[in-house]
Amino acid sequence: MPSSAPIDVEPNASRPQPSARRVPPAPPPREKPLGGLGLLKALRTNPITIWTRRHFDEPIVLRDTIIGPMCVVSDPVAIKHVLVDNAGNYRKGVLQTRVLRPGLGNGLLTAEGESWRSQRRALAPVFTPRLIASFQPAMASVAASLTTRWGELADRTPIDAEREMTHVTLEVLERTIFSDGLASEPATLAQAITRYLDTLGRVHPFDALDLPDWLPRFGRGGGKEALAIFNRAVETIMARRRELLARGEEAPRDLLTFLLEAHMAENGLAPDEVRANIATFIAAGHETTANTLSWSLFLLAFAPEWRERLEKEIDALCGDADLASFAIDRLIITKAVIEEALRLYPPAASMTRQPIGEDEVAGHKVDRRTRVVISPWVLHRHRRLWDEPERFDPSRFLPEARQRIDRFAYLPFGAGPRICIGAGFALQEAIILLAAITR
Numbered sequence: 001m002p003s004s005a006p007i008d009v010e011p012n013a014s015r016p017q018p019s020a021r022r023v024p025p026a027p028p029p030r031e032k033p034l035g036g037l038g039l040l041k042a043l044r045t046n047p048i049t050i051w052t053r054r055h056f057d058e059p060i061v062l063r064d065t066i067i068g069p070m071c072v073v074s075d076p077v078a079i080k081h082v083l084v085d086n087a088g089n090y091r092k093g094v095l096q097t098r099v100l101r102p103g104l105g106n107g108l109l110t111a112e113g114e115s116w117r118s119q120r121r122a123l124a125p126v127f128t129p130r131l132i133a134s135f136q137p138a139m140a141s142v143a144a145s146l147t148t149r150w151g152e153l154a155d156r157t158p159i160d161a162e163r164e165m166t167h168v169t170l171e172v173l174e175r176t177i178f179s180d181g182l183a184s185e186p187a188t189l190a191q192a193i194t195r196y197l198d199t200l201g202r203v204h205p206f207d208a209l210d211l212p213d214w215l216p217r218f219g220r221g222g223g224k225e226a227l228a229i230f231n232r233a234v235e236t237i238m239a240r241r242r243e244l245l246a247r248g249e250e251a252p253r254d255l256l257t258f259l260l261e262a263h264m265a266e267n268g269l270a271p272d273e274v275r276a277n278i279a280t281f282i283a284a285g286h287e288t289t290a291n292t293l294s295w296s297l298f299l300l301a302f303a304p305e306w307r308e309r310l311e312k313e314i315d316a317l318c319g320d321a322d323l324a325s326f327a328i329d330r331l332i333i334t335k336a337v338i339e340e341a342l343r344l345y346p347p348a349a350s351m352t353r354q355p356i357g358e359d360e361v362a363g364h365k366v367d368r369r370t371r372v373v374i375s376p377w378v379l380h381r382h383r384r385l386w387d388e389p390e391r392f393d394p395s396r397f398l399p400e401a402r403q404r405i406d407r408f409a410y411l412p413f414g415a416g417p418r419i420c421i422g423a424g425f426a427l428q429e430a431i432i433l434l435a436a437i438t439r
Contacts, residue, residue: 023390024299024344026381029053036066040205043067047203048349048377055378056389060362067095067208069370071361074382076408078362079374082353083408083416089359092418093352093371098207103200103227104283105276108421116418119277122262122269123421126177126255132424138175139429140323142168143436150437165293165433166190169286172429177255177281178237192229193283199223234278255281281422288347289426293433296341299392306394309333314438328431334438336394336402338430342412344392346376351414376411385409 030052034042042050054061059075073079082090091112101110108119125131146168150159170190200223206215241256251257259277262269269277300307313333318326328334353372358365366372381389385406386396395401408415413423420426 024302024392026344026390029056033063039066040208043203043208044205051375051378055375056381057383059384060364062364067210067371069366070373071364071366071370072373072375072378073361074375074379074385075362076385076406079379079408079411079415082361082372082374083414083418086359087416087418089356090353090372091356093354094210095203095207095371096352099201099203103196103230104279105272107273107276107280109280109284110276111273115273119269119273120417120421122258123255123277126258127421127425129424131253132428135176135425136328136428136432137324139172139432140326140436142171142175143323143433145171146433147436147439161297162290162294163190165290165297166194166286168433169290169293169429170282172289172433173282173285177285177425178278179252179254179256188229189233189282190286192226192233193287195222195226196230197283197287200227230279230283234275234282237278238275285422285425288420288422289429289433291345291347292338292341292426292430293437295345296337296430296434297437299341299344300337303392306333306337306392310337310434310438314435318435318439323432323436328428328435331431331435332398333394334431334435335427336397338427338434339397339402339412340392340394343380343396343410346380346412347420348414349377350375351411374411379409379411382409 027046027049030049033039033052034050039050052061055072055074059073060078061072061074063070063072073082092110097110097112104110106115108116108123111119146164153159167187167190204217206217237256238260241251241260244251245257245260256278259269259274263271263274300310310333313331317330351374353374355366355368355370355372358367360366361372379385383389386409396405413420413426
């Protein structure tokens with residue numbers, strides 16, 4: 001089944017011959033742990049390069065580092081203890097909050113305590129299975145526009161898959177949870193978000209060392225300008241919808257309306273919490289799916305047997321069917337490809353929790369100074385938990401095999417009370433877009 005347009009995932013590279021046994025790219029584990037300065041540099045530039053072979057072999061690794069005691073947990077039972085059974089004794093890592101809160105505000109991603117609970121209650125109605133399913137026609141329409149545009153590329157120009165996926169996922173947001181639009185050209189907004197995440201959204205060594213905020217963080221040039229573009233879009237989105245509600249007109253039942261209604265309700269969300277969540281869902285709401293789809297296309301390019309199986313499934317089940325109303329739960333192989341891409345390249349490489357009081361994790365004492373790290377990057381490639389963990393093999397997620405995966409060995413969207421509220425939305429979107437591209 002020929003595709004409508006070629007997808008050149010490595011346009012400037014000499015591509016090796018596709019092979020089912022080819023190992024997808026990843027930095028090799030280190031033989032020895034990084035020293036203080038090396039660790040600070042890696043946290044800033046590429047955090048997935050800090051892990052040693054021990055991390056991929058052992059269930060618990062404890063070590064004193066320049067940023068304090070660190071306990072890296074890859075044991076599913078211990079992970080359940082931290083994220084579920086004793087979740088009340090843990091808060092999100094201070095470092096993540098310190099880096100993200102100045103840009104994204106005190107939203108669902110960064111809030112703690114009662115503020116987080118009230119926001120979660122307000123947002124829950126937007127992400128019920130029923131409402132997520134109601135977004136399927138809009139997602140399918142965006143997917144159809146994408147593939148039509150690709151099909152019109154008569155000169156067979158190579159496509160920048162990453163850029164295309166970033167733009168299309170922003171368009172999905174524009175058509176679903178932000179029905180009035182994103183108040184900015186997708187290309188401009190995508191560039192601003194990327195610039196923000198690459199500068200102000202990265203860990204600075206001073207942040208890791210918990211140095212005062214008044215000390216300048218060099219190397220973040222352009223971040224404030226990008227954040228200003230982003231903030232203007234957020235403010236415009238809010239102003240448009242407020243005007244609509246003030247006129248008494250019927251507003252779309254989307255995320256924006258739910259947030260503003262929660263603000264107007266008694267004991268509702270504060271204005272800054274409304275703004276913070278709009279910012280969070282724009283910045284994080286498209287990145288997860290865009291990256292997952294980009295990696296899925298890359299991985300399929302080097303796994304011809306899985307591409308063939310995917311194409312056969314789409315041909316047999318979808319044919320010319322309208323994806324707007326198609327029962328996507330029938331697309332078993334499509335979903336397995338997405339889930340395997342999420343295993344190899346999880347949206348969040350690490351989750352950090354800090355104990356509020358002393359605790360015991362897998363027989364090891366941890367206290368308030370300890371950074372308890374659960375790294376999906378490590379967990380999903382752990383040699384005790386996965387057979388040939390470096391290999392792209394979607395059969396792991398076909399129904400019978402899927403049942404054998406421990407719930408806490410696979411955490412693309414986290415687990416427990418703070419599991420990603422948009423996981424169902426992201427997965428549905430990814431399946432629809434991959435099915436449309438394949439067809």
